[in-house]
Amino acid sequence: MKAIGILGIIILIILGIGYVxxxxxxxxxxxxxxxxxxxxxxxxxxxxxxxKALDRVDGLSVGSAAAVRAMARELGKxxxxxxxxxxxxxxxxxxxxxxxxxxxxxxxxxxxxxxRRAGVLINFNQMSSRETAxxxxxxxxxxxxxxxxxxxx
Numbered sequence: 001m002k003a004i005g006i007l008g009i010i011i012l013i014i015l016g017i018g019y020v021x022x023x024x025x026x027x028x029x030x031x032x033x034x035x036x037x038x039x040x041x042x043x044x045x046x047x048x049x050x051x052k053a054l055d056r057v058d059g060l061s062v063g064s065a066a067a068v069r070a071m072a073r074e075l076g077k078x079x080x081x082x083x084x085x086x087x088x089x090x091x092x093x094x095x096x097x098x099x100x101x102x103x104x105x106x107x108x109x110x111x112x113x114x115x116r117r118a119g120v121l122i123n124f125n126q127m128s129s130r131e132t133a134x135x136x137x138x139x140x141x142x143x144x145x146x147x148x149x150x151x152x153x
Contacts, residue, residue: 015039021049067105068137068144078139079147085132091125098133107135109146117151127151 018024023046029036072080084100096107109115115122127133132152137144 018046021045023049064105064107064144067103068135069142071100071103071105072135072137072144075136080137080139080144082135082137083132083152084135086127086129089127089129094124096127098135107146109149113146113148115149115151122151 015024018041019026023042024039025042026037026039029038068080068082072082074080082098082100082105084098084105086096087099087104088095088097090096094109094111096109098105098107109124111124115124115127117126134150134152135146136148136150138147139145
């Protein structure tokens, strides 16, 4: 009996997350049999979010990785760097919008990536837009993994 209660709670949590993410919607119905509940699952939205998450695991999204390969300069074997100005910072999702030349790049900064200003380690929320930063990437085949962020000015 306890296992059924725990299973019910897990299902409610999953449905709640699905509702917030837009994967699940529901409505109350009424027909000749009485009241009911209709649940709809948006498989396309679920798959898009799943693919986005897979693209980000331990690396950059596919589009960002291609842009970094094209824009960054090689530092040495297995490393490259890209400099740009921070134009937007989303502290909640740890997303940065970076302008470099005439290109704009969206980067996710994992919590494990160190961020330094003048050699001093800082938190993600201490960055401000309009700062210039150098993003150093390590290479894993065609993938580019963000290794560190250095704020320049």
